[in-house]
Amino acid sequence: MTEWHDAAAADALSDDEVMGLSIAGVPVALFRQEGAFFALHDLCSHGAARLSDGFVENGCVECPLHQGLVDIRSGAPCSAPITEPVRSYPVRVVGDRIEIALNR
Amino acid sequence: MTAMPESEATYVVVGGGQAAAWIARTLRAEGFAGRLVLIGEEPHWPYERPALSKEFLRGTGSVEAITLLGAAQAGEAGIECWLGQRVTAVDRVARVVTTAGGRSVAYDTLFLATGGRARRLPGLDTVPAERVHTLRTLTESERLRGALGGAKHLLVLGGGWIGLEVAATARALGVAVTVVEAAPRLCARTMPPVVSGWLHALHEANGVRVLTGTGVAGVTGTADGIAVTLAGGGRLEADHLLLGIGIEPEVGLAAAMGLALDDGILVDAQGRTSDPRIFAAGDVARHPNAFAGASLRLESWANAQNQAIIAAKAATGGTAVYADIPWFWSDQYGVTVQMLGLPGLGTRAVARGTPEAGSGCWLMLDDTGIVAGAVAVNAARDLRVLRKLLEDGRAPLPDAWTDSATPVQRLPSRPNVGMD
Ligand SMILES: Cc1cc2nc3c(=O)[nH]c(=O)nc-3n(C[C@H](O)[C@H](O)[C@H](O)COP(=O)(O)OP(=O)(O)OC[C@H]3O[C@@H](n4cnc5c(N)ncnc54)[C@H](O)[C@@H]3O)c2cc1C
Numbered sequence: 034m035t036e037w038h039d040a041a042a043a044d045a046l047s048d049d050e051v052m053g054l055s056i057a058g059v060p061v062a063l064f065r066q067e068g069a070f071f072a073l074h075d076l077c078s079h080g081a082a083r084l085s086d087g088f089v090e091n092g093c094v095e096c097p098l099h100q101g102l103v104d105i106r107s108g109a110p111c112s113a114p115i116t117e118p119v120r121s122y123p124v125r126v127v128g129d130r131i132e133i134a135l136n137r
Numbered sequence: 138m139t140a141m142p143e144s145e146a147t148y149v150v151v152g153g154g155q156a157a158a159w160i161a162r163t164l165r166a167e168g169f170a171g172r173l174v175l176i177g178e179e180p181h182w183p184y185e186r187p188a189l190s191k192e193f194l195r196g197t198g199s200v201e202a203i204t205l206l207g208a209a210q211a212g213e214a215g216i217e218c219w220l221g222q223r224v225t226a227v228d229r230v231a232r233v234v235t236t237a238g239g240r241s242v243a244y245d246t247l248f249l250a251t252g253g254r255a256r257r258l259p260g261l262d263t264v265p266a267e268r269v270h271t272l273r274t275l276t277e278s279e280r281l282r283g284a285l286g287g288a289k290h291l292l293v294l295g296g297g298w299i300g301l302e303v304a305a306t307a308r309a310l311g312v313a314v315t316v317v318e319a320a321p322r323l324c325a326r327t328m329p330p331v332v333s334g335w336l337h338a339l340h341e342a343n344g345v346r347v348l349t350g351t352g353v354a355g356v357t358g359t360a361d362g363i364a365v366t367l368a369g370g371g372r373l374e375a376d377h378l379l380l381g382i383g384i385e386p387e388v389g390l391a392a393a394m395g396l397a398l399d400d401g402i403l404v405d406a407q408g409r410t411s412d413p414r415i416f417a418a419g420d421v422a423r424h425p426n427a428f429a430g431a432s433l434r435l436e437s438w439a440n441a442q443n444q445a446i447i448a449a450k451a452a453t454g455g456t457a458v459y460a461d462i463p464w465f466w467s468d469q470y471g472v473t474v475q476m477l478g479l480p481g482l483g484t485r486a487v488a489r490g491t492p493e494a495g496s497g498c499w500l501m502l503d504d505t506g507i508v509a510g511a512v513a514v515n516a517a518r519d520l521r522v523l524r525k526l527l528e529d530g531r532a533p534l535p536d537a538w539t540d541s542a543t544p545v546q547r548l549p550s551r552p553n554v555g556m557d
């Protein structure tokens with residue numbers, strides 16, 4: 034059964050913004066794109082960088098260390114040097130709260 | 138150019154480093170379906186070098202973490218890798234590549250990604266070899282790590298990026314370090330004085346003895362280490378010596394082949410050499426750089442990757458050109474320094490935040506007011522936005538740059554052209 038974790042207030046983010054969270058000890062980067070929320074594991078698959086410190090543009094987050102691009106919606110790698118996907122987590126909005134599921 | 142279908146063509150990549158790996162990967166990603174052979178002299182699968190002076194040297198990294206093209210990926214992508222084999226001859230007429238072991242392969246398109254080799258100092262023959270280190274390869278990093286394990290004092294010759302990163306890592310391992318640099322300041326080749334001064338202070342604050350403007354007259358072996366005689370008199374003893382005095386581009390093969398050279402293999406904006414069937418990329422290649430308005434041979438991770446990708450695309454019919462603004466980073470004592478453009482050409486520094494205190498960014502302007510580059514200290518985001526501006530041919534107003542309360546994207550800007 035999916036276990037949902039309370040993550041943030043639904044109005045905590047604007048479009049194209051990202052915030053870093055720790056949910057049950059797991060680092061999570063929470064994004065808002067065109068009003069919808071997406072969550073990725075907050076660690077680049079190339080090195081030791083937080084994607085929540087990255088730069089959001091055109092539906093991707095650019096890693097602050099080496100400028101690799103990751104698709105915010107899927108976690109898929111979009112440019113070098115990133116070749117492995119970043120894990121993406123399901124997100125839902127319940128009332129005025131955002132919830133994230135870690136197990137799936 | 139090749140009359141035969143690409144699926145019957147053979148593309149050969151000489152060099153087993155970062156650029157070589159990205160050429161091979163990109164060729165497959167772009168749909169090249171012919172035979173693809175990568176020939177590299179090192180015994181290792183292609184890897185990224187930056188960690189060799191940082192976490193890998195410190196002992197907290199792994200070969201796996203830096204491998205760029207492993208056995209499984211190469212197998213999956215159908216990339217034939219001849220590792221531990223040095224290419225010794227290329228016949229441009231017959232279009233055949235031959236290795237030291239006598240193996241050969243005919244090519245339709247050839248890529249040279251031979252990188253560079255660490256410069257040595259003449260007259261070291263009498264110094265015990267196990268006391269003298271250079272740092273270019275994984276093998277050398279492992280060897281240096283072993284040496285640091287038992288060392289009390291490391292002498293670093295050369296105050297450039299590699300020397301300084303090794304100094305920082307050695308300090309983290311509890312080793313005393315002296316850096317000897319002949320130039321009057323650190324990183325003088327690429328950095329403006331303000332950055333050299335900050336680096337100097339950073340290393341001294343971490344217990345490194347930094348001797349700039351200090352030449353070396355000779356190096357000798359001692360009973361249990363090495364001794365360096367300084368040009369101005371004086372003598373330093375240490376357990377080990379690291380030579381961090383730069384690299385020479387590995388152009389021997391290209392020279393023997395008669396390709397056009399100028400401190401590196403000359404290529405166009407798509408990585409093509411003077412022979413249209415042959416491409417080059419990475420540390421070994423000198424390309425026309427639009428931002429600099431000059432030809433540059435860059436020794437950086439980003440250049441090796443992105444120039445290689447463009448060359449591979451060009452070889453499969455792509456039209457993209459390599460037009461990146463130079464970008465480089467270094468990690469020392471937990472500080473990430475990122476450099477954009479050619480900050481060393483700037484004569485006026487305008488600081489945003491307090492880079493000298495560990496968070497901020499110097500904008501470097503030349504005499505005519507053009508932004509030549511920038512150096513960010515733990516300020517990746519500001520540099521990222523600045524890069525976007527410079528890519529669009531614009532630059533922030535220098536007076537506004539100091540306003541760190543306003544995000545860079547909201548600062549007033551102007552075309553990045555001279556003011557006089
Ligand atoms: C210790 C260290 C730290 C670094 N840190 C940073 C950093 O923090 N940031 C940054 O931007 N850059 C850094 N760099 C620079 C960056 O790693 C290089 O710019 C990059 O590796 C260049 O890639 P390349 O493929 O052109 O050359 P290389 O990586 O040198 O690869 C060339 C390969 O070709 C092989 N070869 C050469 N000749 C032949 C031949 N005839 N036959 C077969 N094989 C051959 C060589 O053995 C080698 O494996 C660092 C470099 C080093 C050494």
Ligand code: FES
Binds near residue numbers: 078080096097100115
């Ligand atoms: S750590 Fe993210 S691109 Fe390298």
